[in-house]
Amino acid sequence: MLTSSKSRSIKELQRLSADYPDIPMEAIIKQDILRIGIDFSEDSCRIASGYKPKDYFIFSFDLVTLDELEKEGAQFLNAPEEVRFSGGEWDLKPTIFNVRLNPISPYRVEIFEGKLRLTCDEEFLADAEFHPVPKFYDSTLSSGKSISQISPVLEWGYLVYLTVFRLCQYWGRDEECQFCDINENYRQQRKAGREYTGIKRLEDILEALSFIYEKDDVSKAITITGGSITSRLKDMDEVEFYLQYARAIRQKFKDRWIIKTVVEAFEKKDCLRLRDEGSVDIYHPNYEIWDQRLFATLCPGKERYVGWEEWMKRIVDSADVFGPENVIPNFVAGVEMSQPDGYSDFNDAVESTRQGLEFFMSRSIMPRFTTWCREPLAHLGQQNPPPLEYYVKLLRVWRDTMEKYQLPTPPGYGEPGLGKAVFSVSAFMDVLR
Numbered sequence: 001m002l003t004s005s006k007s008r009s010i011k012e013l014q015r016l017s018a019d020y021p022d023i024p025m026e027a028i029i030k031q032d033i034l035r036i037g038i039d040f041s042e043d044s045c046r047i048a049s050g051y052k053p054k055d056y057f058i059f060s061f062d063l064v065t066l067d068e069l070e071k072e073g074a075q076f077l078n079a080p081e082e083v084r085f086s087g088g089e090w091d092l093k094p095t096i097f098n099v100r101l102n103p104i105s106p107y108r109v110e111i112f113e114g115k116l117r118l119t120c121d122e123e124f125l126a127d128a129e130f131h132p133v134p135k136f137y138d139s140t141l142s143s144g145k146s147i148s149q150i151s152p153v154l155e156w157g158y159l160v161y162l163t164v165f166r167l168c169q170y171w172g173r174d175e176e177c178q179f180c181d182i183n184e185n186y187r188q189q190r191k192a193g194r195e196y197t198g199i200k201r202l203e204d205i206l207e208a209l210s211f212i213y214e215k216d217d218v219s220k221a222i223t224i225t226g227g228s229i230t231s232r233l234k235d236m237d238e239v240e241f242y243l244q245y246a247r248a249i250r251q252k253f254k255d256r257w258i259i260k261t262v263v264e265a266f267e268k269k270d271c272l273r274l275r276d277e278g279s280v281d282i283y284h285p286n287y288e289i290w291d292q293r294l295f296a297t298l299c300p301g302k303e304r305y306v307g308w309e310e311w312m313k314r315i316v317d318s319a320d321v322f323g324p325e326n327v328i329p330n331f332v333a334g335v336e337m338s339q340p341d342g343y344s345d346f347n348d349a350v351e352s353t354r355q356g357l358e359f360f361m362s363r364s365i366m367p368r369f370t371t372w373c374r375e376p377l378a379h380l381g382q383q384n385p386p387p388l389e390y391y392v393k394l395l396r397v398w399r400d401t402m403e404k405y406q407l408p409t410p411p412g413y414g415e416p417g418l419g420k421a422v423f424s425v426s427a428f429m430d431v432l433r
């Protein structure tokens with residue numbers, strides 16, 4: 001019972017819920033699980049069936065390496081992509097989070113009386129369910145590749161996620177974003193002998209989407225993304241490389257999906273190409289972190305090739321092309337507290353990030369955020385997580401700033417609000433009123 005034997009973690013949830021009554025408990029729990037990861041009992045992934053396992057769609061998004069997970073148990077190699085929790089003593093509304101494995105997390109999914117449940121410090125929190133396998137996942141491509149490899153889905157089926165280039169040409173410590181493990185994750189997946197395609201062939205993508213087109217009516221949006229291309233790839237520059245997928249998908253499937261691209265902050269002429277040739281609907285030129293000094297330290301490749309001032313200017317300019325409501329740059333929430341260079345007081349970190357929100361939202365551009373995952377193979381390495389209160393305060397600041405400028409619900413993210421949101425790597429959609 002939550003009320004009779006409160007663990008430290010649960011007491012902290014209750015304290016934050018009392019101090020921030022406008023932030024739902026569901027969002028607080030979701031942020032905490034994303035912040036510190038989740039454990040699975042051995043039988044939870046053995047007994048449960050018909051669920052979609054983690055596809056490692058771009059980064060590892062785990063708090064331990066694959067090698068370590070292999071030693072910890074089979075459940076970690078077969079864990080679900082997403083979990084939805086609901087009910088419990090707090091009568092929680094259905095809330096979806098993306099799985100970040102951590103065998104020593106206080107949060108755990110286990111089986112009790114034949115049913116999945118979410119616990120915290122061994123106390124029952126809520127009922128749980130795993131993301132079901134989509135209907136089209138049993139289709140095989142003529143190349144022999146699996147659908148889950150070429151066009152995995154996220155957000156409880158809403159989003160088809162196409163990481164068409166699973167590496168980044170920002171290379172090594174002097175260029176890679178210090179929180180990002182894209183290149184290391186590629187290496188560890190290959191080393192583990194997994195099918196893990198570096199560059200996805202356009203033919204495979206189109207064939208996979210044909211199966212989805214035929215069999216599925218849940219997915220509504222497609223994300224086209226991958227690492228930065230600083231020179232050329234397959235004899236194309238970055239714009240042309242990503243544009244070829246958008247163009248072909250739009251030509252073949254017309255308006256079946258909203259098309260989103262997560263790419264560099266391009267100059268206006270290249271944004272025009274994305275819009276006019278690729279019919280891209282939504283543009284995500286991710287700035288990762290607002291603080292100018294930390295941007296240079298934590299994103300050295302972006303600083304070297306584009307620079308903070310130019311990056312932010314390009315984001316603003318792109319609003320003329322796509323419309324401000326369709327420019328949704330991401331930042332990695334919490335990484336401004338990474339050490340040794342980041343903020344040590346969470347209030348200062350939120351204040352810095354708020355200034356970025358103010359800058360963009362006052363121009364009707366709406367940044368969104370993912371929750372920093374402290375991946376061990378990223379250059380930042382082992383780090384303490386930001387306090388949970390950082391995330392709770394950030395949710396309030398993000399929503400209040402959005403409301404101050406009366407911005408619309410961001411397109412391409414499904415339904416907003418508690419019990420309905422599907423975006424699984426932060427709770428920004430869950431707290432919309």
Ligand code: SF4
Binds near residue numbers: 168180181226
């Ligand atoms: S640009 Fe940065 S965050 Fe994006 S893939 Fe490259 S290193 Fe990772």
